[in-house]
Amino acid sequence: MNVHEYQGKELLARYGVAVPTGKVAGSAQEAREAATALGSEVLVVKAQIHAGGRGAGAVVDNAEEAGRLFADHLEKEGLPAHDLSGGVRLVRSADEAADAAEAMLGKLLVTRQTGAGGRRVSRVLVEEGCDIARELYMSLLLDRATGRPVMMASTEGGMEIEKVAEETPGRIMRQEIDPAVGLIDGQARKVAFWLGIPAEGVAEAVVFMKSLYAAWLELDATMVEINPLVQTGAGTLLALDAKVSFDDNALFRQPDIAGLRDDAEEDPKETWAGKYDLSYIALDGNIGCMVNGAGLAMATMDIIQAAGGRPANFCDVGGGATAERVAEAFKIILSDENVEAVFINIFGGIMKCDVLAQGVVDAARDVEITVPLVVRLEGTNVDQGKAIIGESGLNIIGAEDMADGAAKAVQAAEQRA
Amino acid sequence: MSILLDSNSRVVTQGLGATGRFHLNGCREYGTSMVAGVRPGKGGQTAEDTPVFDTVAEAVDKEGANISVIYVPPPGAADAIMEAADAGIPLVVCITEGIPVTDMIRVQRFLEGRDTRLIGPNCPGIITPGQAKVGIMPGYIHEPGRVGVISRSGTLTYEAVHQLTQLGVGQSTCIGIGGDPIIGTGFIDALDLFNRDPDTDAVMMIGEIGGNAEELAAAWVQENMTKPVAAFIAGKTAPPGKRMGHAGAIISGGQGTAADKEAALEAAGMPVAPSPAELGVTLVMAMQRAA
Structure with a gap:
């Protein structure tokens, strides 16, 4: 089962994973209020759908347009870029946040991952902007071959990890986790230093990674993917995006998560x-x-x-x-x-x-x-x-x-x- | 002879609900020695004319059980597997579908270093035709013989067995290894057992999309297998990112496709059935080619 980005971030934050401050909005007015409450100079308004590639996607009015954009611009690599605005927008005021929300809500967002039909946007996440020094990648998943959890990290954030694995496999690090003891500090430090986190930020990075593992395990997630994982100007890690999937077979003991199912996405x-x-x-x-x-x-x-x-x-x-x-x-x-x-x-x-x-x-x-x-x-x-x-x-x-x-x-x- | 299961096997059933009882009878009718059941708090009673014990350890102690079959519902199934292993049962067959992945991660860790082999979970079980069956497969479609069958699927295994039997090709042992992302006995373990079994001449392996167990098995076969192996992969038409019924049957991040698996199997010299209607004939062809 998949959840929206804003839900995934809320869940991760409960376990101590650092995420940007944000509020979800279902109308332009709510987006305006969220932006005002956040009070940040730079804000990001992000369409909430269960599919990636939102930034490079296109917001359109109807299914025909979605189908045409998908076939002409998004479906395959190498197709020309379109000139429409996507599902992630940078704004600088509450009015702009309201306008961005208005432009997306109720419309279809079509991305490489949605298929030709696109997905209806019924919520946006309004978040404070952050000072991005570097974009990294981190995920937790099951290694089926060993039956153990594995943490994947990469210096190439913001790209599809499959592409990184294909083109520059040396830029991905795998850290297997012994389920009997969990992620140990030494392993987390190793990943942090490998990622090039400055020495003064390593202790905090260890906490970030251990929190991520605790969330993965205790929430019965099948995958937690932070892409991009941002290293801020201050050297700390922040989950700028979060894709979290859950084990359907464990929902019987995760009633809170079962309640997050969005039937409109199915x-x-x-x-x-x-x-x-x-x-x-x-x-x-x-x-x-x-x-x-x-x-x-x-x-x-x-x-x-x-x-x-x-x-x-x-x-x-x-x-x-x-x-x-x-x-x-x-x-x-x-x-x-x-x-x-x-x-x-x-x-x-x-x-x-x-x-x-x-x-x-x-x-x-x-x-x-x-x-x-x-x-x-x-x-x-x-x-x-x-x-x-x-x-x-x-x-x-x-x-x-x-x-x-x-x-x-x-x-x-x-x-x- | 056969692998893992024969007429001397003594089976304890964990999980005596309607399903467990139904199959306890089914296995007994097939000729399996169903010697005990486990139901905590109901020790001393009987179920389906079978003595019931509070713990697996007692069933081992009093009835000499050496195989456990588990029908316990998902919330308690992982614990049931570990209890059987803790009691020293050498072969545990877990039929239960729907065990959370994190539970199976713990089970896998618990089994490390112990002398217990797990088959499943989420599998139909194991059968040595004419001798014994432990699981839920319909016994009558099987015929004693010399071909081993290994499969991630249930009914597709029945389909394969049915085709073999129709062609007059009997089976030594058929193992459903299960459709979950984490399973106890994998393709390589089962292939190795058949390779060393003097009463198995050839093996049919049936895989499906998801993971890379078939690719690893292909490499293993090329290096080690002295007997012909025919294969089939289900899910050529499965869309990426969707779990096709089995928790483990999912193409993720471009990995686990049927095309990749078939290519690996063919590169290792195995004939791959082009269609599920040709499972039996492909196995026969593999045997003729090796002869």
Whole structure:
């Protein structure tokens, strides 16, 4: 789960991580008040969306414009720069802060990371400007290979770290952390000196890093990324930006964080699926699919593509799905207007084919099915499952195996188009 | 023979809720010796005609349990794994899906230096066809034989096994290693066990997007493996930055793509199934090529 920058900074500050003073605003008036309260000569107004690249992005009025900007200027490297203002603006008065907020709120911000649709800006963060001596980088994440936390630091702040890793890997330092004792002072000092922090600022930098680790661990974050991490003129470290992601599996014990979820940032179909404990991800193809098991669901998307179609979604109904959940999954898939055919691919293990079949039949009673439906059933209670579908009177195309099902679904979609 | 699990295995079940009880019976019906259950505070009772103990240590002591299978819900699952390890159980199979990553970081650290092997979490378990199964897979699709199967996925493993069985290719042991970012037994550990097993002739490994375990396994196979290995990677069409059902199945920062994994596996000389419908035939091809 992701949160907004202003929420991430608030959380980090609770653990003692130094962040600029700022206030979130949902209107031009609130932005004006925030700027006045901060009283700083230079302020920054930052659009709050769950995507990076905001500074270089563009604020636009509608989806068509967003799509055009994305394709012409943002999607790939090497495209010409656009001349529109982005989602991060430097201002010098409360009036200017209000104007900047007005120019962004309610509009779409399209960046390299948002995709062609952009994201609606409904909040801005008004922050006091700071005296930037150097821009650095720091993050904490899990090293999957060792099963241990790792701190990454770089002298190249403000750039995408993947790019730094590719072009100048020597400018990235990795510090593995022993979870039994956490980040020790000596390791943090090593990172600070490597980053070139002046000797008089090192003790404070150690506190910064240890606070960052404590936040990562105690909040069940999967990643904390500070980019840029600023070394101020006074030699201290400040988290100028903060991208914090949390472990969905730990939200049961992090109620405060679970409450920060912003449904406006999620695909409504994904939010709907979440309520029923279904794993659904919206994609841009035309073949809807419903599968049990994540690996088989991914493989089903792949085989649809290999058959010449494009998957409209990832959908794992899970191993223990009830007829009710299956029915709900079916409705979610059909609510996607791009879907021209549905491929149901089930290998019954714990999930029994008859339960699946009953769910589909139940759902078909509630929603009108206007697209062809291809079903492949295999495994536990397969004969009962096929019987339920056969007796339902539904117009269902049967498939022998995965490849057959994918081919039939693609063909059915083409015939319909 | 086989790896890790055979007809002499004695299994204790941790987590005796509806799921745990259902699979306790399923495993017993398959022929596994399900000798004990653990439910703190309910020691002395029975569940599914199985003696229940307060602690794993007692189940080891009284019933000689040497495998633990865990269905404990996520908040207590990490502790259940560590309790089993603390009791000296040599093989712990954790089925539970949804354990927080920071809990698994602690588990991993706890297991260092101990003689306990963990399989999972978030996996279907392990089966030695015709002898015993510990987990949730449907036993009847399996056939005893000489091909090992290693997979990060559940139902996709069933698909692979089903295809093998249809082709008349039986399995020595099938291990679901799990779909989480931190798992106990990885591809290399399992490949090494199959490589040393005199009753396994070839291995099918099924990976997916996320992490770099498949790349590391490819390098290991090239250096060490004396038996043919066929592979498949799920998630060619998965978009970056999205977790595809499994907590560990995510392309992040351009790392963990199916294309990179397939390239690494092919560079190591392994045939990679072009489609999930060709898992079985690709394995057969790998064996023919090696013959």
